[in-house]
Amino acid sequence: MGTGGLIFLAVVVALVAFAIAVYNRLVALRNRYKNAYAQIDVQLKRRYDLIPNLVEAAKGYLQHERGTLEAVVAARGAAVSAAQRAAGAPGEPSAMQGLAQAEGALGGALGRLMAVFEAYPDLKANQNILALQEELSSTENKVAFARQAFNDSVMEYNTKRESFPDNILAGMFGFTAAELLQATESAAERQAPKVSFS
Amino acid sequence: MNFFEAQELARRTTRLLVVLYLIAVAAVAAAVCLGLGTAYAMAVMFGAVPPAADVVIDGRHLGSAFLEILAHGVPHGVYAWGAGVTLLVILGATLYKVRLLSGGGTSVAEMVGARRVDAGSATPEERRLLNVVEEMAIASGLSVPPVYVMDRETGINAFAAGYSPHAAVIAVTQGTLQTLSRDELQGVIGHEFSHILNGDMRLNVKLMGVLFGIVCIAQFGEFLIRSTARSMAQMSRENRGPGIILVFVGIALTLIGFLGLEFGRLIKAAISRQREFLADASSVQFTRNPDGIAGALDTIAASQRTTLVHDVHAEELSHMFFVQGVSNWMGALFDTHPPIEERIRRVRPGFQRARYRAQREPERAQPIAVLDAMGNVVKTIGTDWGRGAAQATAAAAVAASVGNPTPEHVDYARRLLAAIPAPLRERLARPDGARQVVFALAIAGDDAARRAKLEALRGRRGDEEARAVQAASDEARTAGLGPAHALPLLGIAMPVLQTLKESERDALVEDVARVVQADGRVTLAEFALSTILRQQLREGAGRPVASKYSSVGEVADDARVVLSLLAHATRAETGTAYAKGADYLGLNLREPLSTAELSGARVNASLERLRLLAPLAKPRVLKACLEAASADGVISLAEAELVRMVAATLDCPVPPVLAELDPGTLK
Numbered sequence: 001m002g003t004g005g006l007i008f009l010a011v012v013v014a015l016v017a018f019a020i021a022v023y024n025r026l027v028a029l030r031n032r033y034k035n036a037y038a039q040i041d042v043q044l045k046r047r048y049d050l051i052p053n054l055v056e057a058a059k060g061y062l063q064h065e066r067g068t069l070e071a072v073v074a075a076r077g078a079a080v081s082a083a084q085r086a087a088g089a090p091g092e093p094s095a096m097q098g099l100a101q102a103e104g105a106l107g108g109a110l111g112r113l114m115a116v117f118e119a120y121p122d123l124k125a126n127q128n129i130l131a132l133q134e135e136l137s138s139t140e141n142k143v144a145f146a147r148q149a150f151n152d153s154v155m156e157y158n159t160k161r162e163s164f165p166d167n168i169l170a171g172m173f174g175f176t177a178a179e180l181l182q183a184t185e186s187a188a189e190r191q192a193p194k195v196s197f198s
Numbered sequence: 199m200n201f202f203e204a205q206e207l208a209r210r211t212t213r214l215l216v217v218l219y220l221i222a223v224a225a226v227a228a229a230v231c232l233g234l235g236t237a238y239a240m241a242v243m244f245g246a247v248p249p250a251a252d253v254v255i256d257g258r259h260l261g262s263a264f265l266e267i268l269a270h271g272v273p274h275g276v277y278a279w280g281a282g283v284t285l286l287v288i289l290g291a292t293l294y295k296v297r298l299l300s301g302g303g304t305s306v307a308e309m310v311g312a313r314r315v316d317a318g319s320a321t322p323e324e325r326r327l328l329n330v331v332e333e334m335a336i337a338s339g340l341s342v343p344p345v346y347v348m349d350r351e352t353g354i355n356a357f358a359a360g361y362s363p364h365a366a367v368i369a370v371t372q373g374t375l376q377t378l379s380r381d382e383l384q385g386v387i388g389h390e391f392s393h394i395l396n397g398d399m400r401l402n403v404k405l406m407g408v409l410f411g412i413v414c415i416a417q418f419g420e421f422l423i424r425s426t427a428r429s430m431a432q433m434s435r436e437n438r439g440p441g442i443i444l445v446f447v448g449i450a451l452t453l454i455g456f457l458g459l460e461f462g463r464l465i466k467a468a469i470s471r472q473r474e475f476l477a478d479a480s481s482v483q484f485t486r487n488p489d490g491i492a493g494a495l496d497t498i499a500a501s502q503r504t505t506l507v508h509d510v511h512a513e514e515l516s517h518m519f520f521v522q523g524v525s526n527w528m529g530a531l532f533d534t535h536p537p538i539e540e541r542i543r544r545v546r547p548g549f550q551r552a553r554y555r556a557q558r559e560p561e562r563a564q565p566i567a568v569l570d571a572m573g574n575v576v577k578t579i580g581t582d583w584g585r586g587a588a589q590a591t592a593a594a595a596v597a598a599s600v601g602n603p604t605p606e607h608v609d610y611a612r613r614l615l616a617a618i619p620a621p622l623r624e625r626l627a628r629p630d631g632a633r634q635v636v637f638a639l640a641i642a643g644d645d646a647a648r649r650a651k652l653e654a655l656r657g658r659r660g661d662e663e664a665r666a667v668q669a670a671s672d673e674a675r676t677a678g679l680g681p682a683h684a685l686p687l688l689g690i691a692m693p694v695l696q697t698l699k700e701s702e703r704d705a706l707v708e709d710v711a712r713v714v715q716a717d718g719r720v721t722l723a724e725f726a727l728s729t730i731l732r733q734q735l736r737e738g739a740g741r742p743v744a745s746k747y748s749s750v751g752e753v754a755d756d757a758r759v760v761l762s763l764l765a766h767a768t769r770a771e772t773g774t775a776y777a778k779g780a781d782y783l784g785l786n787l788r789e790p791l792s793t794a795e796l797s798g799a800r801v802n803a804s805l806e807r808l809r810l811l812a813p814l815a816k817p818r819v820l821k822a823c824l825e826a827a828s829a830d831g832v833i834s835l836a837e838a839e840l841v842r843m844v845a846a847t848l849d850c851p852v853p854p855v856l857a858e859l860d861p862g863t864l865k
Contacts, residue, residue: 032339039336131322137380138329145337148486153339 022166026175029160033153033178040146044083044103047139051076051110054132058113061129065116068109075109078102110136154178205483208476212401215469219405222465226412226458227284233450234280237443239267244443284415291414292407303360303367304344312346312369323375330380330387331368337484338391343367347375353506354378354498357518358390359399366394377501378494379558385481385491386520392480393518398473402517405466412462416455422448463532470517470534478545492546493554495521499538500555618687619677625670629698632691633706634663638671639684639727640713647717654716658709681723682835685842688727692734703735722767722836725798726843729805733846743849746810750783750818753811756804757783757819761826762790763801764840770830779826783818805847816848 055069062069082102086095114136117129157178161170241247243264307314315324328345335342343358343366351371360366368390370383378386393399423445430441481491498521506523516524522535530537542549618626625631637659641651648671656664679687695703710731714724747753758780765776776790808819823844827837 036339043336127322131325134322134326134329138326138333141329141333142336145333145484149337149339152483 019169022169023173026157026160026166026170026173029153029157030175030178033150033157036146036150036153040143040150043139043142043146044079047106047143048076048080048083050135050139054136057128057132062116068113068116072106072109072113075102075106079106107140110140151180154180205476205479208472208479211472212469212476215465215472216401219408219462219465219469222458222461223285223288223408223412226288226415226454227281229454229458230284230415230451231277231280233447233454234276235268235272236450237447238272238276239264240446241440241443242267242271287414287418288408288411291411292404295407295410296403303358303365306359307344307346307367307369310348310369311350312348315345315347326380327370327375327383327387330384334384334387334391334484337388338395338480340366340391340395343394345369347372354501354521355506355523356386356390356520357523358393359518360394361399361403363394366399368394378497381485381487381490382494382497384485384487385494388481388484389477389491389520390518391484392477393473395480396473396476398477399518401473402466402470405462405469409459409462409466412455412458414455416452416459419448419451419453419455422451424448467532467534471536473517474535474541475544478541482545488546489549489554492542492549493558495538495542495545496549496551496554497558618679618690619673622670622673622677625673626687626690626694629694631670632694633698634666634670635674635687635691636695636706636710636731637663637667637713638674639688640710640724641667641671642681642684643717643721650717651713655709655713658712684723684727685730685839688730695735698735700737707732707735720798723839725801726839729802729843730846733805733809733843733849743809745812747807748812748815750785750811750815753804753807754783754785754787756807757785757822758787759791759796759801759804760808760819760844761785761822763796764823764826764837765790765829766793766796767834767836767840768827768829769832769834775826775829778829779822782822782825805844808844809847809849811848820845820848 051072055073058069079099079102082095082099086099114133117133160166161175161177238247243260315328317325317328320328324347327347331345332342340363343360346367346369348369348371352373353371354373354377356368356370356374358366358368368387370386374383374386426441426444426448430445478491482488485491516522517534519535521538522533524534535541622635625635637655641648641655643651652664652668655667674683674687695706698706707728711728714720714728750757761776761779761783764779765772768775772790777788780787808816811819820841823841827833827841833841
């Protein structure tokens with residue numbers, strides 16, 4: 001083989017190595033955003049699990065706020081069944097919309113409960129309630145951060161997928177664009193008072 | 199500039215600096231080559247080495263001859279070997295250092311004496327920290343690292359350690375926990391997560407390794423100078439030619455090493471500062487709240503507290519801290535962290551200091567303890583003392599087990615504090631004073647007993663301490679504080695005592711046990727006092743114990759011992775009182791033990807075993823004690839103290855029924 005042949009071989013090897021690197025990077029990014037999506041589910045479930053404990057613990061202190069507590073329990077029940085429906089038919093618009101609505105209602109009910117806590121100064125001095133508030137605000141944060149992490153990883157994946165020269169390979173291997181989560185918050189959720197105990 | 203752009207800028211600058219760093223390394227290698235070449239040329243001039251065949255040495259012009267040799271006469275091998283060995287030394291040292299420092303973050307955290315925060319026994323502030331770490335783990339897409347607290351560091355700072363994201367840990371100082379708001383804490387933790395995510399630890403370990411390699415070169419030079427000088431002293435004048443050359447090489451290597459080291463440090467500090475900007479910008483990406491990190495920085499700037507970490511290993515971690523953790527007298531160019539104002543300006547260009555400070559919740563005041571009637575600290579404002587009140591973290595568990603302070607309650611605690619005379623209160627605020635108060639409680643009794651116990655105390659602790667204890671005891675007596683106030687006072691002293699060193703705590707427990715025995719008898723009250731002291735000051739008090747027995751049935755004998763003790767202390771008929779407690783637990787052992795069978799040692803051994811009960815079985819034992827104590831419908835002082843002692847041993851909160859009792863009404 002002459003020098004020309006060697007150079008040709010080197011160029012081919014370099015190109016293949018580059019293609020492999022780009023491919024692996026795209027796979028890694030795709031898996032990352034998929035995992036981020038799963039995280040949202042995990043955090044929503046955590047929130048469902050936390051709420052009964054919360055209501056149970058708050059019952060003793062909030063005899064006169066039975067309505068608020070019952071609203072939280074009802075909203076949680078609706079959200080759980082909506083989540084099951086959505087899991088049964090992933091991607092179906094009506095189920096997804098139902099879930100988003102139920103989630104929004106739950107967020108609103110929790111927000112009202114937090115407002116009730118604020119109205120009772122005795123409660124603010126209670127170690128248990130403070131611990132509960134911390135758990136609740138942390139859970140709400142976790143849901144929000146999970147969504148945000150999903151969107152961040154989708155953005156990174158899409159940017160990589162669309163930039164040159166990766167877009168050539170992405171097209172060849174069928175890396176399709178990922179959708180950002182938009183308007184995951186319903187109107188009700190957006191109106192809910194911001195949970196802040198700092 | 200949004201945070202994505204800020205991150206990109208920081209990354210680009212880092213790349214540039216890393217290239218600069220590599221150039222510096224190359225320069226070191228080149229300098230070494232030049233030094234070797236010069237040495238070789240000198241050797242030729244001195245005639246120690248024959249000149250190459252094609253080089254003509256003009257004896258009249260030494261300077262040009264020297265350059266001629268340097269340019270053409272030095273064999274390429276000298277340069278190749280010089281550069282090769284230099285780079286090999288640096289590479290080898292780097293690998294060595296990387297191996298040394300690449301252990302998991304756990305070892306680093308333990309090296310600096312940090313304590314791992316356990317979710318099961320976290321205080322409210324620690325719980326908040328754990329939650330914030332979990333939140334940031336989700337936001338950054340990393341797994342949740344172990345969390346550590348540096349209990350002894352009161353400065354505001356935090357660090358992340360660990361060579362890879364999987365081995366990473368996050369540690370914060372006690373000062374950080376106490377001072378920062380939740381949003382600010384989130385900003386700080388987000389910053390540390392960026393260090394983990396962006397592999398800053400790895401980058402820095404490599405940079406440190408290279409610096410270490412350059413130091414090695416300098417040290418080799420020094421070694422060369424010293425050893426040659428020593429052997430030359432014994433040589434005759436004529437033979438010193440090669441020696442002088444070796445000394446020259448040594449001096450050159452030392453100089454190159456030190457210059458290279460300083461340059462390397464300079465660039466490393468610059469890289470570190472860029473990584474801080476990157477971490478700040480990433481923190482904003484994770485929290486989407488620039489006020490969090492800007493606020494944390496501002497709080498640090500406004501706080502009187504230092505940011506310096508005093509641990510001896512702080513230097514190695516200097517670049518991983520949140521703000522400058524190691525003082526540096528070399529000037530801003532060698533700082534590992536950019537100035538705080540500059541960092542705030544970058545993350546939050548329009549940050550208005552005065553407004554932020556006004557909006558932020560007022561600085562938390564000095565710790566204020568809110569006590570229940572038995573002197574338990576049910577809530578502390580400003581510190582994490584409230585361990586006893588907040589061990590359980592599962593929300594429901596907390597609600598089920600802890601007494602709630604009602605307004606009257608808090609009011610009562612205030613009255614108790616008011617009843618304590620000022621000098622005594624001052625004592626209680628200091629560790630040595632709190633110790634004296636505990637001794638004062640221990641020497642209480644009739645005059646003869648008091649004298650005997652004071653004598654024993656003088657023997658163990660010296661004259662001065664005995665006098666102070668006597669003074670404390672008199673202060674309590676003049677203020678009308680009686681035996682009923684003993685445990686509430688102990689409760690106030692406890693958090694302060696818990697700050698003592700382990701050896702001091704052990705000595706205190708031991709001495710109190712000896713002092714109460716000095717009059718030849720141990721009363722129930724004294725037994726309760728020394729038991730509570732031992733249980734709450736023992737190593738690991740307040741943290742969950744590994745349970746050994748899953749049900750009360752397995753320790754029925756021990757439950758019988760404790761119930762019998764209570765049954766004898768109550769004014770009701772012993773058999774009736776015991777039966778009430780035994781019924782509650784469903785014990786088959788129907789008869790209480792006689793007083794002769796109840797020795798202090800036996801009760802202690804039983805308490806130790808009950809302590810190893812499963813967490814859910816413990817409240818049942820406590821409840822049974824309460825049943826036995828209230829068999830006659832009233833709770834006496836002795837009963838209250840014993841139940842309180844059982845509660846302290848089992849690490850259970852005192853039942854609300856007891857907690858609501860006013861010591862003034864106890865007989």
